[in-house]
Amino acid sequence: MAATTSHSPTAPAEPRSGPPRRVRAGLAAAADAVGVLVFAVAGRASHSGDDALADVARIAWPFLAALVVAWVVTRAWRAPAQLWPRGVAIWALTWGLGMVLRGLAGDGRAPAFLAVAAAALGLLIIGWRGVVVGISAARRRTGPPAGSGPGAARR
Template identity: 40%
Template sequence: MKWWTTLGLDLIVVLLFATIGRLSHGEAADPLGVLTTAWPFVIALAGVTVALIGMQRPTDTWLNGLFVWAGTLGFGMWIRANWGEGVQASFVVVAGIFLGALMIGWRVIAARRSARVGDGS
């Protein structure tokens, strides 16, 4: 899978997270509002993806997905904190679970599908 495909799928995950979060707190899910919530994680995701590319590591494996998840979560929270946004423990936990489940989950599913295609199943 090409790096831009994995970046696109991870970007969808981040935007979905921001949209659901805004809706669950009674905030508007308009594009500007979603981007206002998502931008620290988008920047973090882009940085981690670029780092993996620079190290010539595949971005679509579940193991490297762990790095994408941890980097997106960690650096995204760091950016939020440095911009004066909330990083309460409950937010970090919910973000970690949601982003981890989807960012690693789609990689596991893709790997299994690829293995099935490769073995003729």
């Protein structure tokens, strides 16, 4: 007699291993882009300027362009929530190439800005992936939620 696997909500959960639950690539790309924009807005807020929107765009564009390249180079859509090596590579490429593009555009690359940008982008690009990996690991350790096992619907 062959065993069958049911996909109903009352079926026992199969133990998960490997990478965290699938995170949609579009959602992950949006999270990375929002991270870059948060960095740009925070950077703009620490300096005064005449046109806030133009300043945010000027700060963000090199890093957004670099982020697109980083996603292509790392093929991030294959495992967008992966922390290592993909998430770290996306951060490093976004920061490094973003700084190159910023320099080519004539914007400054003071040592303090290099450090702040590396830390902020690291927190924002790697950080959400760390949260996803941590939640996934916690779920694997604790198993399915109470009341989700066989017969739960009959109670």
